[in-house]
Amino acid sequence: MTKTCTFTLDGKTIPFEEGETIMEAASAAGVYIPHLCHHPEFKPHGSCKLCTVNIGGRLGAACTNRAADGMKVDSETEALNADRRALTQMLFVEGNHICPSCEKSGNCQLQAVAYHLEMLTPHFTHFYPARDIDASHPDVLIERNRCILCELCVRASRDVDGKNVFGIGGRGIKSRLIVNSASGRLADTNMSVTDRAAEVCPTGAILRKRHGFTVPIGKRLYDHHDIAEVPEAGLKEPRRD
Amino acid sequence: MTEHNVCDLPGIVARWGKDPANMVQILRDVQESCGTIPSDTLDQLARLLGVPRVRIEATASFYHFFHAESHGAYEILFSDNIIDHMAGKEALKQYFCERLWLEPRKLSEDGLVYVDDTADIGLADQAPAMLVNGYAVPALDHARLDLIAELIRAKKPLGEWPPMLFEIPDNVRLAGPLMGEPFAPGAALQATLARGAEATLAEIDAANLRGRGGAGFKTATKWASCRKAEGEALLKKHAGPPQVFLGPLGGEPSEARFSGGDHYVVCNADEGEPGTFKDRVLLSSHADLVFEGMTVCARVIGAKQGLIYLRGEYKNLLEKLKSVLARRREANLLGRNILGEQGFDFDIEIHLGAGAYICGEESALIESLEGKPGKPRNRPPFPDRCGYRNQPTVVNNVETFACAAKIAERGGAWFASIGTAQSTGSKLISISGDCQRPGIYEVPFGVTVQQLLIDCGAEDAHAVQVSGPSGTCISYREFDRRIAFEDLPTAGAFMVFSPERDMFEVARNFSHFFAHESCGFCTPCRVGTSLLRNTMDKLAAGKGSAYDMHEMKNIMRILQDMSHCGLGHTAANPVVQTMEKFPDAYEKRLKKLDFEPAFDLDGALTTARLITGRDDEWAHLDND
Numbered sequence: 001m002t003k004t005c006t007f008t009l010d011g012k013t014i015p016f017e018e019g020e021t022i023m024e025a026a027s028a029a030g031v032y033i034p035h036l037c038h039h040p041e042f043k044p045h046g047s048c049k050l051c052t053v054n055i056g057g058r059l060g061a062a063c064t065n066r067a068a069d070g071m072k073v074d075s076e077t078e079a080l081n082a083d084r085r086a087l088t089q090m091l092f093v094e095g096n097h098i099c100p101s102c103e104k105s106g107n108c109q110l111q112a113v114a115y116h117l118e119m120l121t122p123h124f125t126h127f128y129p130a131r132d133i134d135a136s137h138p139d140v141l142i143e144r145n146r147c148i149l150c151e152l153c154v155r156a157s158r159d160v161d162g163k164n165v166f167g168i169g170g171r172g173i174k175s176r177l178i179v180n181s182a183s184g185r186l187a188d189t190n191m192s193v194t195d196r197a198a199e200v201c202p203t204g205a206i207l208r209k210r211h212g213f214t215v216p217i218g219k220r221l222y223d224h225h226d227i228a229e230v231p232e233a234g235l236k237e238p239r240r241d
Numbered sequence: 242m243t244e245h246n247v248c249d250l251p252g253i254v255a256r257w258g259k260d261p262a263n264m265v266q267i268l269r270d271v272q273e274s275c276g277t278i279p280s281d282t283l284d285q286l287a288r289l290l291g292v293p294r295v296r297i298e299a300t301a302s303f304y305h306f307f308h309a310e311s312h313g314a315y316e317i318l319f320s321d322n323i324i325d326h327m328a329g330k331e332a333l334k335q336y337f338c339e340r341l342w343l344e345p346r347k348l349s350e351d352g353l354v355y356v357d358d359t360a361d362i363g364l365a366d367q368a369p370a371m372l373v374n375g376y377a378v379p380a381l382d383h384a385r386l387d388l389i390a391e392l393i394r395a396k397k398p399l400g401e402w403p404p405m406l407f408e409i410p411d412n413v414r415l416a417g418p419l420m421g422e423p424f425a426p427g428a429a430l431q432a433t434l435a436r437g438a439e440a441t442l443a444e445i446d447a448a449n450l451r452g453r454g455g456a457g458f459k460t461a462t463k464w465a466s467c468r469k470a471e472g473e474a475l476l477k478k479h480a481g482p483p484q485v486f487l488g489p490l491g492g493e494p495s496e497a498r499f500s501g502g503d504h505y506v507v508c509n510a511d512e513g514e515p516g517t518f519k520d521r522v523l524l525s526s527h528a529d530l531v532f533e534g535m536t537v538c539a540r541v542i543g544a545k546q547g548l549i550y551l552r553g554e555y556k557n558l559l560e561k562l563k564s565v566l567a568r569r570r571e572a573n574l575l576g577r578n579i580l581g582e583q584g585f586d587f588d589i590e591i592h593l594g595a596g597a598y599i600c601g602e603e604s605a606l607i608e609s610l611e612g613k614p615g616k617p618r619n620r621p622p623f624p625d626r627c628g629y630r631n632q633p634t635v636v637n638n639v640e641t642f643a644c645a646a647k648i649a650e651r652g653g654a655w656f657a658s659i660g661t662a663q664s665t666g667s668k669l670i671s672i673s674g675d676c677q678r679p680g681i682y683e684v685p686f687g688v689t690v691q692q693l694l695i696d697c698g699a700e701d702a703h704a705v706q707v708s709g710p711s712g713t714c715i716s717y718r719e720f721d722r723r724i725a726f727e728d729l730p731t732a733g734a735f736m737v738f739s740p741e742r743d744m745f746e747v748a749r750n751f752s753h754f755f756a757h758e759s760c761g762f763c764t765p766c767r768v769g770t771s772l773l774r775n776t777m778d779k780l781a782a783g784k785g786s787a788y789d790m791h792e793m794k795n796i797m798r799i800l801q802d803m804s805h806c807g808l809g810h811t812a813a814n815p816v817v818q819t820m821e822k823f824p825d826a827y828e829k830r831l832k833k834l835d836f837e838p839a840f841d842l843d844g845a846l847t848t849a850r851l852i853t854g855r856d857d858e859w860a861h862l863d864n865d
Contacts (some may be wrong), residue, residue, distance in 0.1 A: 046619050047763050049803045059802050064619040086799050090768035124772055125839040149761070167295035168761075169302040171597070171614070173771040175761035178302075180295035182284050 007071035009053075014067070022062040022073055023051055032228035033075050034084050034113055036091075036202050037150035038063040040232060043159060045151055048091075050084050050113065085117040093124045094173065096131065096145035097203075103212030104204030106220025110148060111203075112227035131176070136187035139209050140198050147177045147205040157197035165191045177205070248275040250282065254289045261292045262630070264300050264612025268307055269553075269593055277311050296613075303614035303760075305359065305596030306375070306553050312355035313348050315393050318372040322361035322515040323750040324673045324736055330369040333381055334358075340390045354393055360598055360754060361515035362554040365673035365736065366412045366680050374399055375556045378406050407557060411522045412680030415696060417667040418659065419523075419530070419643055420683050426529040427574050429537055429649035434582055436649075438541045442468070445541075445645060447653030449665045453640035454509060454601070455708055455732035456807075457664075460645065463635055467504060467625040468542045470633035504544035505634040506535045506587075507624075508642055509606055511552045513598040514709035515754060516734030519669035520639040522681050524551070524558050527643060528565040532589060534642030536574065537649045538635055539587040547589040548629065550606050553596050562591055598758035602806050603636040604628075605760065616762045617806040640669055640733070660686030664725040672697045674737035682735075684724070691720040699737045704744055704823070709734040710751035711811035714744075714818040744819045745826035749777040751815040759808060766809030769800045773813055779839050780830045786837040790820065790827060 003015035009026055016025035021044060026033050037048040046064035053062045054074040062075070074080070091097075091110060099105045131144040149168060157165040165186075169178035181188035191197070193208055201207070217223070221230060253270045257263035267286065272278050278301050287294040301307050319325070319334050334345070338356055343349040345356045364370035367379035373389070376399065385406065392402050413420055433441045446461035508531065512520040523531060535547045551558065566589055569575045579585045592610055594600050600609045604618035607629050628634025637645075644666055648656045657665045664686035670693060673679045677698025684693065694702050707713045707724070708731035715722060715729070722729050738747060756774040761767045773796050776789050797813030804810050820827055843862040850860050 044619070046805065049763050049765055049805070052803050061619075083799055083802055086795070087764050087803060090764055090772070094768045094771075124768075125775065127771070148764075149767075164293035164295055167293075167299045168614075169299050170761070171303045171305075172756065172759040172761040173767055175767065178295055178298055180293050182280055182294070 005067070005069040007067050007069065007073060009073045010076050016067040020067050022053060022055070022065050022067050022071075025067045026062065026075075027231070031075075032231055033062045034116060034227075035063060035231075036109055036113060036148060037152065039152055039155075039200065041160075042152060042155040042200075045155065048087070048148070048150055050087055052080065052083065054080065081117060084113075085119050086123070088114050088117055088119050089121075089123045091148050092119075092122045093126045094129070095147065096128065102146065102204045103207055104146070106217050106223045107215075108204060108222070109202035109227065110146075112222035115222065116227045127173075134179070134184075134186050136185040137191060137209075138187070139193035140186060140191055141207045141209055142177065142179070142186055143205050143207065144177055145205075146203045148203055149175055149177070150202060152200045152202065153177070153197045153206055156200040157191075157195060160196040163190055163195065163197070165189045165195070165197055248282065250285050250289060254286070259290065260612075261290045262611045263592075264290075264292075264297060265304070265595055265609055266592055267612075268297075268301055268304075269595055272307060276314075278307050278309055280309060299614055300612060303597065304553075304594075307595055311348060311352065313353045314396070315354040315399075316372075316374055317354065317356045317389075318359035318362075319356070320360075320362040320364060320368065320370045320372075321358040321750075321754075322365060322368070323747050324365040324516060325361075325369040326746075326750060327674065327742065328368040330381075333369055333383070333386060336383065337386045337390065340386070341393065353396070359554075359596065360513065360758060363512055363518045363521045363552070364409070365516045365518055365671065365734075367409065368673065372554065373402075375553065376407055377409060377554065377557050379409050409521075409525070409557070411526055413522060413526075413683075414672075414678050414680040415682040415684065417683035417685070418647060418656075419640070419667055419669065420527060420681070424527070424530050424533075424646070424650070426533065426569065426572065427580065429533045429646040430540075430574060430580055433537050433540050433649045434580060434585075438468075438543075441537060441649055442541050444648055444653040448644075448648045448656035449653075449663075450641065450644055450648060450656065451664065451726060452638055453644065453668070453732070454638035455514075455712070455730060457726040457730055460637065460641055463625050463637070464538060464541050467633045467635045470504070470626045503546070503630070503632045504539075504542045505629040505632055506538045506542070506544045506547040506589075507603075507606070507610070507629060507634055507636040508535055508547065508549040508589075508639055509601065509603060509636055510555070510639050511550050511594050511601040511606060512555070512639070513552055513601045513758075514711060514732050514734055515751075516671060516673055516706065516709045516736040517732055518671045518673075519681055519733045521555060521558070523639050523643055523669070524555070524562060528562055529569070530643040530646050531639050532565065532569060532642075533574070534637075534644070534646035534649075535589060536579070536587055537645055538637070538642065540585065542633070542635055544635075545586050545588075547587060548592055548610060549589060550592050550594060550600065550610060552600075553594040556593060559591065559593065566591070597760075598754075599760045599806075599808055602808065605806070606636065607634065614760070616760045638732075661723075661725050661727070663727045668724060668731070669733055670724065670731070670735045671733045672735045672737065675699060675702065675739035675742065676737045686725045688724050689720065690715065690722055690724070690729070693724070693735060694720065694737065697737070699739075701739055702737050703740040703742065704738040704747075706734065706736040706738070706747070706815070708732050709736075710754055710815050711807065712814070714747075714815060714822060716822040718822075743826060744823040745777075745780070745830065748815040748819040749774075749781055752777045752812075755808065755812040759812070763803070763805035763809065765799050765803040766805065766812065769796050769804075769809065770812050772796055773800075773816060775839065777816065779837075780827065782841075783830060783832065784837050784839065784841075785827075785831050786835060787831060788836045790831070793817070793820070 014029045033051045035051040037045045044063045046061045051062040134142040154166045157163045283297045348355050364379045369381045370379045450460040451457040577586045597615045599605045600615040605615040609615040624634040670682045752774045756770040759766045759770045797817045800813050
């Protein structure tokens with residue numbers, strides 16, 4: 001079906017169908033808008049705010065604002081990218097992200113977005129929160145130090161796996177990933193390694209055990225590609241180049 | 242003493258219609274009867290309600306008033322607004338803890354009592370104040386705390402405490418058309434029925450009534466849009482090509498979407514903005530006016546059900562409000578065929594909050610009413626088309642409904658003759674802080690700050706925080722400004738500070754408030770409010786530099802640009818505004834350095850000192 005409506009994104013004409021978000025239409029047209037909590041297979045969420053764009057003078061998330069005919073959207077501006085860089089830095093300092101020792105390094109979207117936005121330092125003072133690791137499950141590891149609260153696992157488990165394994169507990173800076181068991185352990189949920197939720201984490205917070213270094217560091221996706229070229233591929237099985 | 246740990250879960254669940262949407266109410270009742278929300282209860286609730294445990298836990302862990310660990314037979318929460326601090330809250334709390342031999346945030350060894358802080362409880366005119374098992378006790382002083390300590394030691398049940406402890410005067414200092422004139426219950430409804438729904442809406446429109454929660458959105462526009470939402474749904478059902486109705490993006494799945502049959506009236510009584518207490522007084526002494534306004538709205542938009550979301554801190558008003566509702570049902574002002582009008586059915590249910598400022602944001606309030614954590618929704622669509630249970634919903638402030646009732650009774654032209662052209666009617670101002678006569682002042686819109694200061698006896702004021710931490714801080718240079726949507730919009734708070742007050746500490750208190758109340762959904766607010774609080778603490782510790790001042794402005798810009806809702810947008814206001822208007826308060830705290838690290842080398846040895854039991858000079862680093 002041909003799309004009849006259009007809007008402009010950084011001066012470029014983007015076609016869209018009614019109901020599509022700015023993010024969906026931009027992705028379909030091959031234009032990258034930085035994001036972390038958005039994933040094309042899941043319902044929009046709008047929490048990371050990295051995809052904030054200027055919509056005719058008003059700022060809003062590209063993933064939760066619908067495109068409208070004739071709309072003028074700016075994304076690749078210096079100011080917006082500076083704000084996005086600051087948000088990425090915030091995500092780094094609120095958790096404990098130690099890339100050199102992380103199994104996900106090179107396939108991590110958080111790291112890749114930081115590369116893309118030319119983030120050179122964490123800038124803000126680290127929070128060094130005390131967060132748990134849950135290694136109870138035979139096949140899946142939860143490393144909460146790396147969780148950025150994007151809720152992709154929550155959505156995948158609820159909407160695709162039909163299991164509701166994950167949720168977000170607490171409030172504010174004390175928000176944390178919780179699982180559907182009285183013990184709080186992943187082993188006591190019905191999580192399976194074949195669940196969509198096991199492979200959707202953009203960072204190294206949910207990992208399949210014994211797969212951490214199948215592809216050596218240095219030969220991973222974002223070791224060689226900017227995330228703008230392959231926005232979502234990092235979520236799938238790591239591939240060799 | 243209350244007998245805890247006897248909890249009739251099936252009974253509670255049945256009382257709330259076995260509906261998971263009532264989860265916050267169910268959890269409140271569980272905690273009321275068990276004293277806590279034990280982990281195994283979540284599993285039982287999951288089974289009874291057919292909802293995954295993880296979703297119940299998300300709700301149970303979101304709200305400040307819910308806890309899994311025991312808080313003993315007496316839970317004491319000290320109100321923590323800057324006004325309470327100015328009235329000596331910290332020293333009184335310490336005194337109280339010493340009297341009972343306990344530490345804050347730690348259950349006493351005999352398991353009897355627990356002391357902590359909580360955000361402003363709506364008693365700034367009678368500060369310092371506290372909640373005892375959820376019930377407000379105002380005007381604390383040594384004598385009252387001595388009495389309370391004795392009652393606790395004697396293990397007296399709350400019901401046997403002297404009622405004078407819980408007496409809360411209205412403190413109405415200046416009454417106007419809302420509070421000063423008698424109102425006969427039913428008068429506004431009779432006028433509405435005589436005039437018709439359409440004509441009543443026209444009166445609200447002619448009155449130019451704007452939302453009293455602070456944002457000032459035109460009430461008639463909201464009501465008209467909600468009223469029309471039904472028309473659109475019917476159109477979809479009966480005529481022509483189907484229209485595209487775009488539902489909300491994100492959030493948990495919901496069964497109903499734009500079915501169009503059900504409209505809801507929701508009264509936002511989650512008066513959480515520190516320094517605001519006018520809804521407390523309206524609900525305590527003018528509840529008929531509020532309920533009648535809701536009923537008028539129901540007639541206009543075609544709603545059958547209304548909900549009032551009463552902040553948990555106002556639990557002491559619950560029984561009173563229930564009795565007003567019962568009286569109105571008896572007088573046929575609620576229920577079926579109201580005032581004999583066939584088919585005019587409407588009733589109101591009260592929901593209590595559980596300690597979350599963010600639930601004052603209308604879409605977070607709706608999420609909370611639906612039993613979820615109070616996290617604001619993605620908008621559009623707005624509640625007028627897609628609100629409670631994804632149905633068209635009018636959400637208005639308590640005072641807005643009270644105004645609507647008066648307009649329905651006396652007409653739009655009368656209302657529009659009060660105030661200014663853009664801000665019609667009167668406004669209830671809650672004055673607290675450094676003044677002789679704190680309390681409620683009902684004034685016409687357009688009144689100057691100076692006039693209010695004269696009225697309340699604060700001629701020497703140095704600064705006023707208008708509309709609470711999320712509002713505007715004005716200095717003595719701007720006292721000629723006016724309370725009006727076109728100048729100083731306000732939800733009602735008016736906190737006065739004398740020249741002796743340290744405006745840095747005022748802003749620091751507010752930065753702690755926002756960090757505590759951020760819902761945590763979006764990155765900028767979740768992290769930014771904590772960064773801001775930490776930087777203010779760094780300055781307070783004498784470790785700040787010019788760099789930190791610059792950083793805070795940077796964080797403010799990110800909060801304003803990128804946040805999901807108004808909480809984040811305004812969270813940095815108090816810091817940035819006091820920085821601009823009272824630079825001395827900041828500069829005297831700065832080290833004369835470009836940069837000073839936040840890391841405290843000596844502080845890092847705290848754990849080692851605790852382990853070794855040493856605190857002598859040699860166990861400290863030279864910290865100058």
